[in-house]
Amino acid sequence: MAALDTSAILAWTQVLDWLLLLALVPVLALLFRRMRRLFARVAPVGALMTSGGPAPGVRLPSRILRALDGGEVALGGSRADGGSTLLLFVSGACPISRKMLPIAGDFTRREAIDLLCLGDDTDAMQHDLTARFAISPSRFVNDPEIGRMLGVDKLPFAFLLDATGTIVAKGLVNSREHLESLVVAGETGHVSVQSYLDARPHAA
Template identity: 30%
Template sequence: MNTFFWISYIVLWLLVVPLVLLNLVLFRQLGIMVMGTARGVNQSGIPVGRKLPDAVTTDLQGSSWSTSGLAGTAAILLFGSPTCKECAQIIPDFTRIAKKHHVKPVLLLFSSAEHAASYISTIGYEDEAVLVTSELARQLDVQVTPYAYAVDGSGVIRHKGLVNSREQLEAYVKATIAS
């Protein structure tokens, strides 16, 4: 009886540990799916239909950059991080799709200037890139990456939320020019 107990105890723990890890992975995926739905998107970020607020930060060279500089231009703002694997996978599509539809791509990085410059160089990104400070993240209500705002020429947010695929990027860019 004692041997049976210990064997079953060990087997159960060998089953429980992988199940816990699998649940953590599934919860992450569920979070991504919920954030990609209207319900999840409405719970975070600036609401669609509102103007993008004036917010100021710096570019990678230390010069001032402001969201008000986007006035009159349809733009897609992609928030990323050098440590975000999904961001690195969609940035080439981000640039290509934005340019194809004549929408200005702006990459906003949660990073230090040095780390961001190294990252930009490594991935070969050549368009506008700026740094996200905690103040800018608070003003634009962004907490996760890769997160995007599609802004039309009048500065109104037309689409927002997590962006994990080329198809989602296409939808965001098209939303800026459909208005």
């Protein structure tokens, strides 16, 4: 009799387990739907675009600049190799700039993007910066006029140019994700977080 009672208890336990699992199915389905809605409403993290300077979509005319090594480097215009260019404005006195230089170097190598650093300090400071972060002086331009021309007033600031010299996206950058957002901008058509939020007012 005791064995029969034990079997009955085990059978009822299994039944209750199955009922509990079946009851959880709609709860999990509802939770999954709510999570999807939540992720759809969360805006992506991207480089913060400022209002000054040329906007994305503007083609920069070709301009020959003088690099730190004394050689010439082209800014804007079409590239014969069809590649993209990342313009990164930095300063050795800016800790975020120092943080971003190795990140930008690794990012552009992986994405096959040409990196051109620009700044507005003394040549001695810029040479120290290039030596510290293994940046070729031929890919560093120290010219305050370029920053003024492009409306750069905060650092580090980046412009992504396509093969024609057209600005794909621009913005303040302080992480790898911000650099990635500039590339994604060319694929999605959203040149900034602001444009994403304007297109999807409920994403905020």
